Amino acid sequence: MSHTNEDLLRAPTYEVGPYHPFYVTMRDGTRLMTHVWLPDGDGPWPTILMRTPYVDSGEVYDPGFVIFARYGYAVILQECRGRGQSEGVWEPFVNERSDGLDTLDWLIQQPWQDGNIGLYGGSYLSFSQWMLADGLPPQVKTLYLSAMGTDQYRFAYMNGMFKPDIYTAWAVTNSDVDWGDRDVTGIALDAYRFSPPMEMDQSLLGRKVPWYRDFISSSGSGAALWNEGLWALLKSMPAKVNVPVCMVAGWFDIALETMFASFGELKPEIRAKSRLIVGPWVHSFVTYGDLDYPGGTTDGTNGGTKVVLAWFDANLKGQPHAPEKLGTVETYVIGDNEWRTWEQWPPASESLTFYLNENFSLGMRPSDQPVSYSYTYDPKNPVTTAGGGTILSVYGDSPYLPKAASVKQPEPNDRPDVLSFQSELLTRDMLIAGQIKVGLHVSSTAEDTAFTVKISEVFANGETFNIADGITSLAYRNGASSPQSYEPGRIESIRMELWPITWQLRSGSRLRLDVSSSNFPAYHVHPNVAGNWAEQAEVKRANQTLYGGGGCVSLVEIPLSTVVTT
Incomplete structure (x- = not known):
């Protein structure tokens, strides 16, 4: 970029x-x-x-x-x-x-x-x-290098759930098809909705696209596609680099997670000469969404031509480079609107844990009494994506696709298939630095299905903005590399690790957790049918239940920085 x-x-x-x-x-x-x-x-x-x-x-x-x-x-x-x-x-x-x-x-x-x-x-x-x-x-x-890591599975999937607004969109726009004056984003949305997904290329593009079919046929990280040949070689590259690397990522960029992973896999002696810079940007390296990010543009000191030039001057011309920047992760802290430098990532932190309790509350301790909440998930009526980091194809307003980044969220429980839980007022400012973790106890009437989570900050004026989100299918729950069976009605414990973030929570705000089963088009719509999702032409409704309290604790773990940063 x-x-x-x-x-x-x-x-x-x-x-x-x-x-x-x-x-x-x-x-x-x-x-x-x-x-x-x-x-x-x-x-x-x-x-x-x-x-x-x-x-x-x-x-x-x-x-x-x-x-x-x-x-x-x-x-x-x-x-x-x-x-x-x-x-x-x-x-x-x-x-x-x-x-x-x-x-x-x-x-x-x-x-x-x-x-x-x-x-x-x-x-x-x-x-x-x-x-x-x-x-x-x-x-x-x-x-x-910017906006690309080396784990292609994690770039294309999260826990068995494919990201169509990354690679279905890319397949459409890089297919060599002459679309004339037609709006390609509208065509891409048709591609996301095509059933069965495996036949989209032949029907809309006029030919099979082998690489795309390989991607949507390989839902698990253990699939041969990701562990042999080209993609295995790519994944191995960070540990083989023998020269300094400057990596630049965005908090709302599609490659964020994989870039953190790649930076962490550099040899220690190479990482000590390298940098990772993360700003409040989408994939085009501009700020977007509904929040303001003062000092967060790439034309400032942390990104853009100035940093590129300084990096090449140091490494190709032997000119001085700020030594305190080397070996560090430098991030823009959303909410604090400042840049901070971390000598190690993830930084030292303590967990602040919230529990899903009665009356749609997030409590500081779990309820002694069991509680449950249910909803019906209909794949024909998925929840529309509202912000986040897995939107590639559009950054401006579009009649077809939602906004990326942090955007104003709907009212809590705005749909019958979205469960919204809120904490009490926060009594102090707190700096999230790392990866939020969500653990849920769930059951479903389907043989396979999906569950989504979204963490947001509810400001004192009631406006709510997304911080991070995640998704998992039951087949690939808890990081499984191959599909796991599920018996309908059985309560399962599922755990999701959301993408990294540095975000300042404000005193007087609340934390909100939304739980649902779809987040489209950021992720594919799960058909509630077992087997490869891309081959399914039929879908089913599923009754989903979320449990808390008693012996089925569901919780959110927030990593709060304990590090004095610069």
């Missing part, structure tokens, strides 16, 4: 000089269009390489990327195989490793690079760089 705000940068020292288009030949003879911008002057130059599939419009001059030539860098932008002017067939994911390594072999032979190369990119562009991480030549000194 690149951003421009020259007012925040030091004055450039060069003009953009010669532009050179090259066709770089891959090992199989396919030629990839490679655009090179050099500073005006005598080289050789430290070099920044980015590879992208997003060139359908034919426009490749990105001012936010080419600007680095004005600071003394050779800037390389390559169009992925089968995209733009590059030869070959576009097959998402398949060729990025071999093509990227071949491109590096070509690059290190060019007389205008000085032996100091940085790899750069966000989202798919970051994936294409991660795939090279174990085979980097010594000329590659660093990586600057």
Whole structure:
């Protein structure tokens, strides 16, 4: 992801000089269009390489990327195989490793690079760089990667529940189908609703999309798809990186969880030279939703071109870099509206536990008496997503899709299939730092179904904003890697670990927990039928019951920071 705000940068020292288009030949003879911008002057130059599939419009001059030539860098932008002017067939994911390594072999032979190369990119562009991480030549000194981690299962699923607004949308928009003047977000919503999901590609796109069918056929983390070949290799990459990595994520970005995991898997000696920056951003690295985030834009000191330039200056030119930033996780604290630096993640914390009790309350101790709450879940009438981090395809207002990020929530119990529990007034400010955990006792009349949770802050004025959410199917409950059986009517204990967050709860607010069974289109609509969800054409209603108190305690654990931060 690149951003421009020259007012925040030091004055450039060069003009953009010669532009050179090259066709770089891959090992199989396919030629990839490679655009090179050099500073005006005598080289050789430290070099920044980015590879992208997003060139359908034919426009490749990105001012936010080419600007680095004005600071003394050779800037390389390559169009992925089968995209733009590059030869070959576009097959998402398949060729990025071999093509990227071949491109590096070509690059290190060019007389205008000085032996100091940085790899750069966000989202798919970051994936294409991660795939090279174990085979980097010594000329590659660093990586600057955003909006993509390395655990593809966790990127596509949570506990057996698929994220259609990530990968169904991406399959539609990157299918090479000419949609003309039609609104692609509307087409994507049709794709999310298609039944059975396995036949969506053939029906709407006119052909089978093998990679997409593989994804929706592999609901568990133990499936062969995620543990062999390309995706197993990708997952192994953080532990194989031998150069510093700057990683940039957003609290409401689809890759948030996997980026935290990837940063934590770096070798300790490499992590000590690396950084993870997390701001209040969605996947496009802008702030969004219904809250304000003062000081949270990427054009500030924590993201955007200024940070990218400082990182490459330090690692490719040997210029000083703030040592106190290295080895840390730097986060924007929502509600406190400040940036804090954590020397370790997750930080030291103490748990504040709330229990689901009578009268839809969240109490500080569990009720001695058992309580239960029931609702009917109808897959034909799913709960619409209201904010969160798994919305990719739209960030502005849309007639088809909901908003991402933290948004104003509906009134409690606004639907008969949503159960809302609230705490008493909080008596002090409290800093959430880590991953909220929710444990529920549930039962269902279905052989398989789903349960969702959402944690929100209810401000003193009654307005409610989502903090974090989660979902699980019963088949993949409690992190199961393969499907588990369930006997209808049996009470099961399920546990969900929500995505990381730093969020300041305010004195006078309340905490709210919403429990339901759908969150669409952030996650697929569970049909209440056992077996692979994508093959089901029929759906059933299910009666769901949630238990608390007595011997079936249901609870929310909030990690409160005990660390004095900077």
